Amino acid sequence: MDLRLFINRLEDLNELIKIDGADWDEEIGTITQLSDEMDGPALLFDSIKGYPKGYRIISNMISQARRLAIALGLPGDLPSVELVRCIKQKFQNSNPVEPVFVKSGPLLENVCEGSEIDLLKFPAPKWHQRDGGRYIGTGDLVIQKDIKSDWVNVGTYRVQLHDSKTVGLYISPGHQGRLIRESYWAEGKSCPVAVAFGSHPLVWIPSFLGFPWGVSEYTISGALLGEPLQLIKGKYTGLPIPAHAEIVIEGDCPPPQVESREEGPFGEWTGYYASGARQEAVINVKRLMFRNDPVMVGAPNLTPPGNIAASYAIRAGNIWYELEKLGIPGIKGVWHMKSGGANLLCVISIEQKYAGHAKQVAMAAMSGAEGAYHGRWVIVVDEDIDPSRDEEVLWAMATRCDPATAVEIINGCWSTPLDPTISPEKRSKGDFTNSRAIVLATRPYYWRKDFPKPIRSTREYRDSILKKWPEVFSKAKR
Ligand SMILES: Cc1cc2nc3c(=O)[nH]c(=O)nc-3n(C[C@H](O)[C@H](O)[C@H](O)COP(=O)(O)O)c2cc1C
Secondary structure (H helix, E strand, O other): OOHHHHHHHHHHHOOOOEEEEOOOOHHHHHHHHHHHHHHOOOEEOOOOOOOOOOOEEEEEOOOHHHHHHHHOOOOOOHHHHEEEEEEEHHHHHOOOOOOOEEEOOOHHHHHEHHHHHHHHHOOOOOOOOOOOEHHHHHHHHEEEEOOOOEEEEEOOOEEEEEEOOEEEEEEOOOOOOHHHHHHHHHOOEEEEEEEEEEEOOOHHHHOOOOOOOOOOOOHHHHHHHOOOOOOOOHHHHHEEOOOOOOOEEEEOOOOOOOOOEOOOOOOOOOOOOOOOOEEEOOEEEEEEOOOOOOEEEOOOHHHOOOOOOHHHHHHHHHHHHHHHHHHHHOOOEEEEEEHOOOOOOEEEEEEEOOOOOOHHHHHHHHHOOOOOOOOOEEEEEOOOOOOHHHHHHHHHHHHHHHHHHHHEEEEEEEEOOOOOOOHHHHHHOOOOOOOOEEEOOOOOOHHHHHOOOOOOOOOHHHEEEEOOOHHHHHHOOO
């Protein structure tokens, strides 16, 4: 559960390089984007311009599927859908593990309160050219407790550095962290918040996945780690905080009518600045804890097909898990086309078992805790199509889908100010809904047996040919 052990492991596997002397002002962000475009390693920045040695940032930590696989303890070379299948199985096979409280942890190596708090000592980058400020929180954990129960939610939400003791917190409408803080505000109270900047990937990953209301991400981290996550109790908020986190703040998030500041713009995961800059809630920081030589996890949004957390694969695994939990049979693979980030182009391959099966799958995928937020296209294909190969999916759309009868539009779905297609009129009304297209690129069920046969040999026969003639294919790209 210690980020530093994971960094050592990446270094041992030649999956990390160290960079000295980069500038926090756009340079670290651009190196991060370019290196990801070139399928590069994780990047550990040190001696950042204007900051002492030891105050570090790791970026692209799990931006490539092979590093995500390493984090999850899976082989790094699994083909795309196999990786997703293994992720789904991990969720299926591991029961939630309750965290434990410990008295101390490396996080407490440095503790500051009151006038000692100075967040400007950390090299928060300005990640993208047109960002409105510096973001200390990108690959973070925002920790809040439900006002009515002991349930603790952990979410990844962006945190802008305003000044030495104040940060901005952007949470999209409908996200659990936002609903929690609104319930405090409804009673005229500030919402207690802790934010961890820098955690082991298995501690971080659950915080950006969708889980049902009431599920604590800490228990999922425990399941993925195979041991209970170690927590300490925050002295200011009483909130449970990972004992091995690198940097943690505790503070209050007052109702916006009491205090708010301009937040953004910040380069968003769709590849645009859709939500612009607006007045947003802040956290007044009351306590700061950090390890010696702290490492922040930097996870700025990259322009698709770049994806800062390979979340196209891990979200697909969670959707597959949700579909099977509902008891829906015949799911052969789930994928998000990388050009649609991790939400906008979801592809599911199925073995059709009954009339209406394909549409049931699409509607369930776009309605669960993982798939409901900010989707757009859900494409269902037959089992002979590899959902992770865009050209196969497009072939199915081109040849098996009759738009008049096999495309359905559903209006008024859960979206976000980050959605570039929300018009200025809808924005001004606060109507952050969009439409979804269900595309059934499957052979129509009731005449599937009469559907023209594909000319391609079966997958099994093709595999046997690849094995029999290795010398023919050794120089081919795939
Ligand atoms: C790197 C990264 C940054 C994110 N930033 C935000 C953000 O600023 N605001 C937001 O509402 N969601 C953000 N998300 C998405 C949420 O973390 C995700 O939808 C999560 O499921 C929300 O958790 P919740 O259901 O507990 O609210 C981000 C995800 C990632 C991977």
